[in-house]
Amino acid sequence: MTLSEEARERLADLVELQPTKNSELQERWGLESGSEVHQYLENELKEYYYRDENSYICATTEANDLVDVEPGMVADEEGDVPSVVRVPTLQRQVFDVLADSDDRSESVVSVLNELREEFGVDPDVEDVRSALQSLKRKGVVEVVYRTVPTFKLAAPREDISVEESG
Structure with a gap:
């Protein structure tokens, strides 16, 4: 199957963001809905x-072999927590401020406040929640359920290299 230039670029995005979901690809590709993403993927x-x-x-x-980008995750030797993840800017910033693996986990609002303080950004709380969930899917963040779900790194910060992608 021969891919158009657009399809090859979008495939590179998929490789880079995996594991991902329709909404992340929708945002990256500038599409109107998740169903448009699904349609594009299928077609x-x-x-x-x-x-x-x-x-x-x-x-x-x-x-992975077709495109010239690194996969979104590179597993460590034990295969537990990835040693390298490639993420968008907000996810990298969330990773940078999130409680370390041996610290007390923190709420979405706490992470939002730290982003404001550390980076001078003011993302929507839903964007922060989404970034945390994406990092959770990639295996570098874990959820601790208290009164509200809270988050912390799944492994010591120095064991994971987070690289910013497009």
Whole structure:
């Protein structure tokens, strides 16, 4: 299957963001809805993606080989927590301010306040929640359920390299 330049670029986004979901690709690709993302995937990239057991979108090995980007995650030797993840700016900033693995977990609002203080940004609380959930799917953040869900790193910060992508 020959891919257009747009399809190849979008496949690179999928490889870079995996595991991902329709809304993340929708934002990256500037589409109007998740159903547009699904339609595009089915019509243009059907051979190059699959959904994992949690319905997240992942690139096939062939897709990884086709594009010149690093996959969104590189597993460590034990395969527990990825040693490298590639994420958008907000997710990298969240990673930078989030409680370390041996610290007390913190709420979405606490992370939002730290982002404001550390980086001078003021993202929407839903964007922060989404960033935390995406980092959780990538295996570098864990949820601790208290009165509200709280978050912290899944492994010591120095064990994970977070690289900013497009």
